[in-house]
Amino acid sequence: EIVMTQSPATLSVSPGERATLSCRASQSVSSNLAWYQQKPGQAPRLLIYGASTRATGIPARFSGSGSGTEFTLTISSLQSEDFAVYYCQQYNNWPPEVTFGGGTKVEIK
Amino acid sequence: QVQLVQSGAEVKKPGASVKVSCKASGYTFTSYYMHWVRQAPGQGLEWMGIINPSGGSTSYAQKFQGRVTMTRDTSTSTVYMELSSLRSEDTAVYYCAGGPTAWNYWGQGTLVTVSS
Numbered sequence: 659e660i661v662m663t664q665s666p667a668t669l670s671v672s673p674g675e676r677a678t679l680s681c682r683a684s685q686s687v688s689s690n691l692a693w694y695q696q697k698p699g700q701a702p703r704l705l706i707y708g709a710s711t712r713a714t715g716i717p718a719r720f721s722g723s724g725s726g727t728e729f730t731l732t733i734s735s736l737q738s739e740d741f742a743v744y745y746c747q748q749y750n751n752w753p754p755e756v757t758f759g760g761g762t763k764v765e766i767k
Numbered sequence: 768q769v770q771l772v773q774s775g776a777e778v779k780k781p782g783a784s785v786k787v788s789c790k791a792s793g794y795t796f797t798s799y800y801m802h803w804v805r806q807a808p809g810q811g812l813e814w815m816g817i818i819n820p821s822g823g824s825t826s827y828a829q830k831f832q833g834r835v836t837m838t839r840d841t842s843t844s845t846v847y848m849e850l851s852s853l854r855s856e857d858t859a860v861y862y863c864a865g866g867p868t869a870w871n872y873w874g875q876g877t878l879v880t881v882s883s
Contacts, residue, residue, distance in 0.1 A: 671784075694812075701862055701876055702812065707869035714871075738798035745812055749869060754826045756802065756814040 660684055660748055670767040679762045681746035683763040686726045692747045693722055693731045695740075696761075697723035700743060706731065733764075739767055769793040771863050771874035778880045784851040787877045789863030794849040797821040799866055803837060803848045805859040806876075815861075818846055855882045 661684040671677045689709040694702035704713040706722035709729060719734040726753070733740055747760040774788040789801065816827035818837040825837045831850070839846045844868040846863060861877045864870040 669796075694870075701864075701873035702870075703869050704869055711868070713868070737843070747812075747869070754800075754817045756804075756817075756828075758804075758812040758814065761811050 660687060660738050660755065660757050662746055662748055662757050662759035664744075664746055664762050666742075666762060667760070668763045668765060671736050672730070673738060674735050677740075677764055679731040679733075679746075680763075681724075681729040681731070681759050683727045683729075683748055686730050687748040687750075690724050691722075691729050692749060693720075694747060695743045696719055696745065697742045705744075708731055716729045734745045736764070740764065769840045769866075771777045771865075771872055773861075773863060773874040773877045776878040778882065779856055781851050781882075781883055783853050785850060785853060785879050786849040787861050787863075787879070788847050788848055789874050790843065790845045791820075792844060797842060799872075801837075801839075801846045801865040802870065803835075803861060803863055805857075807856070807859040810859075813859075815848070816865050820846060824830055830879070837859055850879075853879075855881050859882050 664681045665680045691709045693706040696702040705716050710722045722731050743761045743763045745761050749756050758762045770792045773788045777785050779785050797820045802817050803814050815831050818825045820839045834851050836849045858881045863874040866872045
């Protein structure tokens with residue numbers, strides 16, 4: 659099983675500042691990497707897929723980079739609505755294998 | 768617009784089974800694989816398995832092999848996830864999710880509580 663490790667577990671950031679979240683895979687996942695945002699009581703929302711492609715309707719302040727085993731989600735200027743938990747996910751539709759990282763909570767500093 | 772609407776909350780006793788439904792609308796039902804994932808209280812996301820709505824083929828995470836069954840009904844555009852031999856550790860919110868690129872669409876979640 660591919661293990662996904664996210665760091666840090668918690669990130670304290672002031673509104674308007676830049677946030678950088680990391681995700682590492684235990685073996686190469688090529689670019690089959692997605693990022694999701696989850697707010698309390700809500701289902702996750704897809705932000706980035708293919709490691710760097712923004713999903714429909716996602717603001718340009720969200721960007722993803724990386725390939726292989728090292729990935730980064732950057733939020734260029736944090737807005738109040740961005741404080742949430744972020745998960746990375748490696749995915750392969752068939753043969754299916756899906757694992758999530760443990761999440762990074764972005765909180766207000 | 769695309770919607771995945773799940774069935775309501777369930778309370779089950781240990782050893783029982785639960786069956787959660789996920790009704791799709793707004794797109795061609797057989798176009799996207801559908802996944803099931805769960806989230807225990809205060810915890811992260813855990814993938815359970817996948818079903819191909821077109822042919823009905825499935826693949827389950829090893830952890831759930833033998834306890835989970837995923838099915839679909841193309842006449843109602845609905846996928847189902849049944850989990851048996853429930854224990855307290857299965858208390859979680861269960862989500863269906865899928866889409867054309869990664870998991871664009873999610874159900875609203877179904878809380879399953881296992882308690883004696």
